[in-house]
Amino acid sequence: MTQEEKIALLEDTLELDGGTLKPETELSSIDEYDSMAKLSLIVLMDDECGKKLSGEQIRQFKTVQDILDFMV
Amino acid sequence: MDSMNNPFSLSGKRILVTGASSGIGRTTAIECSRMGACLVLTGRNEERLQETLESLTGINHQILPADLTDADSTANLVERVGQLEGVVLCAGQGSVIPMKLATRQRIAPAFDVNYFAPVELVRLLLKKKCLKDGASLVFVASIGGINAFTIGNGVYGASKAALNSTMKFFALELAPKKIRCNSVCPGMVNTGMITGGAVSEEQHKADMVTYPLKRYGEPEDIAYGIIYLLSDASSWVTGHSLVIDGGVTI
Numbered sequence: 001m002t003q004e005e006k007i008a009l010l011e012d013t014l015e016l017d018g019g020t021l022k023p024e025t026e027l028s029s030i031d032e033y034d035s036m037a038k039l040s041l042i043v044l045m046d047d048e049c050g051k052k053l054s055g056e057q058i059r060q061f062k063t064v065q066d067i068l069d070f071m072v
Numbered sequence: 073m074d075s076m077n078n079p080f081s082l083s084g085k086r087i088l089v090t091g092a093s094s095g096i097g098r099t100t101a102i103e104c105s106r107m108g109a110c111l112v113l114t115g116r117n118e119e120r121l122q123e124t125l126e127s128l129t130g131i132n133h134q135i136l137p138a139d140l141t142d143a144d145s146t147a148n149l150v151e152r153v154g155q156l157e158g159v160v161l162c163a164g165q166g167s168v169i170p171m172k173l174a175t176r177q178r179i180a181p182a183f184d185v186n187y188f189a190p191v192e193l194v195r196l197l198l199k200k201k202c203l204k205d206g207a208s209l210v211f212v213a214s215i216g217g218i219n220a221f222t223i224g225n226g227v228y229g230a231s232k233a234a235l236n237s238t239m240k241f242f243a244l245e246l247a248p249k250k251i252r253c254n255s256v257c258p259g260m261v262n263t264g265m266i267t268g269g270a271v272s273e274e275q276h277k278a279d280m281v282t283y284p285l286k287r288y289g290e291p292e293d294i295a296y297g298i299i300y301l302l303s304d305a306s307s308w309v310t311g312h313s314l315v316i317d318g319g320v321t322i
Contacts, residue, residue: 009101014303033166035223036170036224039168039169039170039223039224039270040172040173042168042270043168043169043170043173044173044286047178053270054268054269054270055270055271055275056268056272056273058272059272059274060273
């Protein structure tokens with residue numbers, strides 16, 4: 001997946017308009033990044049990237065880039 | 073109460089436990105053996121089943137590895153399992169999916185393992201006449217989907233609610249043969265199903281405090297309820313869901 005595709009997927013998951021997220025965006029500044037969004041992230045990581053994302057790992061994510069780095 | 077007439081004893085009973093390679097299934101098998109039962113252990117992982125076998129008290133126990141989501145594997149197990157006085161359906165799988173993402177494809181694995189597998193196993197055991205009159209079936213359901221509802225737990229909850237419902241229909245249909253069917257509905261229990269998953273350690277710690285008894289369950293807490301339901305002490309109990317949850321659903 002390209003960086004653009006990953007960001008688009010994230011925006012889609014968080015139900016944000018295209019172009020809202022930048023790699024350096026702090027997750028704490030995104031209202032939509034709530035507990036349900038985090039659960040959705042887990043489902044998507046599994047389906048799209050075949051990677052298991054745990055609640056512990058999600059706690060480590062501080063910026064959008066942290067999530068992008070996890071999405072290989 | 074002398075040991076010769078202990079109504080909670082499982083002495084003389086041959087019991088099949090699914091999901092016996094870990095978690096609630098493993099502990100249940102071990103505790104049943106301590107109550108005098110003869111165990112037949114099944115699960116997918118032969119090595120871990122062997123470990124459970126080695127932890128059992130007593131003799132004449134056996135392992136029969138099987139994948140209960142596979143028709144041939146299940147049929148093969150039923151061919152070899154012999155006559156049973158008890159069955160404990162512990163094999164289960166967690167699932168965390170917000171309902172808005174719950175496509176049929178994403179729902180399927182939880183239902184395959186948590187609903188279709190145990191129901192099909194029981195159906196085949198009945199068809200092959202493996203269950204003696206007066207036998208006891210115990211389904212491990214959950215408070216999730218039945219008494220407790222949390223975001224992300226919809227698919228898992230639905231699979232357990234379906235299983236719990238079906239348990240009651242089995243109870244009605246099998247009552248003429250005096251075969252009792254009940255479920256245990258655990259709250260959060262400290263097993264591999266809850267670690268390293270969607271819920272972090274920190275979230276678990278916060279959640280534990282909401283339990284009136286201030287802790288999560290241990291597998292033994294569930295095993296003892298299962299033993300009661302397997303034993304003659306519960307001879308007049310069928311179609312019942314025994315909630316074992318530290319009081320969290322009060």
